[in-house]
Amino acid sequence: MSEPSSSSRPETTLLVLGATPPTPPPRLGALTGRARVLHADETTLAARLPLADALLVWDFASDAVRRAWPGEGPRPRWVHTASAGVDHLMCPELAASDTVVTNARGVFDQPIAEYVAALVLAMAKDLPRTLGLQRERSWRHRESGRVAGTRACVVGSGPIGRAVAGTLKALGITVALVGRAARPGVHGAAELDRLLTRADWVVCAAPLTDETRGMFDARRFGLMQPSARFVNIGRGPLVVEADLVAALSKRWIAGAALDVFEHEPLPADSPLWTTPGLIVSPHMSGDTVGWRDELGAQFMELYEDWAAGRPLRNVVDKERGYVPGH
């Protein structure tokens, strides 16, 4: 890797894996004269990877990095992904390398927490049915639920899970936060099953790792109360989707909302679209107006640290698959 240069000739190369359709990352203009910015897409990434000192994974939904990384030649010393999860890009070769991986920790926390609150309240107040009755011009008074005094189990104790817990608590909900290992304020994974049996709301905000893949399956849906509702804003493969469909159909649980899916976009023939009691949304929970600007600004802050040789924030534990710590 070349040193960040104060000469007129940039010696640092930043490679940007762009989104399709292209939405160029904002603020990279600030690098003019300081770095050479190369763009790649899924087809050109493998060839350009050896040229890069740093890689910005702007197209965070792509798995191109995971496919291209094991190839020949030098590799960037730093990879930043404009997402909270790193499951799309991690591969054993990247994990074993010296390359530092950082993520967009922080940008999505509060928006996702609000989105979960919106889903919880909508389900408590039976809003989907109200909207359906409105389409039929049908006045049908019903009683709805209170959320204050109910219990939530939030699975995933990173910044997103903690923000979700904070917002639900602000609504008067008692929250149990579950992480990999117990620590003050966080239950360890060993307590999950017990907590599931008493939760009114189960929110999945876990990273996708080998340990968490498929963690919400028939057995765990079977532990939940018939009145419980399940929300997934983490990653699709955390849930065994067929098991969730069955759990809803058999009324093991009362409702669910998925913002993330095993296959995205969700195929038009997926049974999830029409599963009774299930709200389907298109992976939008964290994406509030201005989110791309925030992601761009966050990358530039990290870039300044990297260029100056300062320690980076948001460094992912590549074995665990997320940023450890509080």
Place this chain on the structure above:
Amino acid sequence: MSEPSSSSRPETTLLVLGATPPTPPPRLGALTGRARVLHADETTLAARLPLADALLVWDFASDAVRRAWPGEGPRPRWVHTASAGVDHLMCPELAASDTVVTNARGVFDQPIAEYVAALVLAMAKDLPRTLGLQRERSWRHRESGRVAGTRACVVGSGPIGRAVAGTLKALGITVALVGRAARPGVHGAAELDRLLTRADWVVCAAPLTDETRGMFDARRFGLMQPSARFVNIGRGPLVVEADLVAALSKRWIAGAALDVFEHEPLPADSPLWTTPGLIVSPHMSGDTVGWRDELGAQFMELYEDWAAGRPLRNVVDKERGYVPGH
């Protein structure tokens, strides 16, 4: 009025204006041996009113009291309505009488606050559109809004308005509370127009009185921002419904939700059902599971105070049309 009796023969008569379909008020069994409980419906109320020492308006949506009260004969000394608003039952003769009127202040506060939060978050997160796209099996990612950092104007500074304000503040929203007269923490009505011009959310939680009838009209919708959303959980006639339809159609405001209407149930041919950007719900915002039990328990607490000659809580200022206070 007879004194509350400790003899074996009840001398107090409680008249209950029942709901249609009949949902008997719970807990009145506790009065066995202590009071004679008579029931009335809209057709029998006028004839039975002179027999009653106290009247429980269990059918709080009925205007039978307002119609029957001006008639001949003695009148109950105490009227309790199982609702927050007293607009359905008040008439000049009742207002001028010595009869004490109490209401269900307190029962609906927190449920309604949650309901408003559900509507605010659903509109911020574009949930109605998401549910519509789900029906079409259409994956369409959109950016949504954050509620933290936005501004709400809550009109009505009684317990419901204050509970709404508290819940919205817990979501990070800056709230201006507007009452009839300014007091610490509450803006006076004279400031309403100015506050409307800068609110992202306008929530109507005002009592229906001669002063407030039709307060949300074309002029006031015209003051709001094009991005503003309006929510009414107070009483239908606080809003000039045709003006709201026009304001939404002309995009003077971005959206609205009505839980209360000039005519309830909302007629099937009302244009409100299909006004774009409008959520219609069937006057259910405060009615969470167990609400009838709570209303019954609250009445019994008041009854004990009344029977013992103790001062009553929740006494309505019959001129103003609500319980004054903080």
